[in-house]
Amino acid sequence: MTGAVRDETPRNRTGGCACGSVRYRVDGPMKQVIACHCSICRRQTSHFLAFTAAWTDQLSVTGADRIAWYRSSETSRRGFCSDCGSFLFFETDGAEKVSISAGSLDDDTGFRLVAHIHVDDKSGYYQIADDAARWPQGGDDVPMPPRDA
Ligand SMILES: [Zn+2]
Ligand SMILES: [Zn+2]
Numbered sequence: 001m002t003g004a005v006r007d008e009t010p011r012n013r014t015g016g017c018a019c020g021s022v023r024y025r026v027d028g029p030m031k032q033v034i035a036c037h038c039s040i041c042r043r044q045t046s047h048f049l050a051f052t053a054a055w056t057d058q059l060s061v062t063g064a065d066r067i068a069w070y071r072s073s074e075t076s077r078r079g080f081c082s083d084c085g086s087f088l089f090f091e092t093d094g095a096e097k098v099s100i101s102a103g104s105l106d107d108d109t110g111f112r113l114v115a116h117i118h119v120d121d122k123s124g125y126y127q128i129a130d131d132a133a134r135w136p137q138g139g140d141d142v143p144m145p146p147r148d149a
Contacts, residue, residue, distance in 0.1 A: 028058035
């Protein structure tokens with residue numbers, strides 16, 4: 001290690017739901033954390049949803065039969081533990097990446113909240129007080145890290 005400040009890409013993390021029925025492992029790099037303030041995330045989490053993402057083919061899940069899927073739009077679905085209700089995954093049909101609840105990580109060192117999306121939809125009872133990027137609607141310009149060679 002040099003003394004230079006570097007943004008390491010978090011990788012090879014594990015996580016799971018609150019009750020332990022669903023566990024996952026990512027064998028590869030993971031995206032930095034985005035906070036979504038849209039109405040679906042608000043309702044599903046009680047506040048806002050903080051999520052990272054991984055390449056779908058680098059994610060392995062145990063207890064997948066315990067995941068219930070909620071189709072949250074015509075093109076996307078959200079997976080949560082059917083035993084304890086923990087939100088875990090968000091997938092867009094046909095996408096090569098899967099969003100993963102940041103709160104479900106066993107080890108979140110190296111992660112940083114870098115953007116807020118759907119800020120126009122956020123609840124009025126809190127303020128966004130950090131200096132992360134803010135996007136009025138969906139979308140962000142935070143790239144997926146390249147797959148490991
Ligand atoms: Zn659970
Ligand atoms: Zn959302």
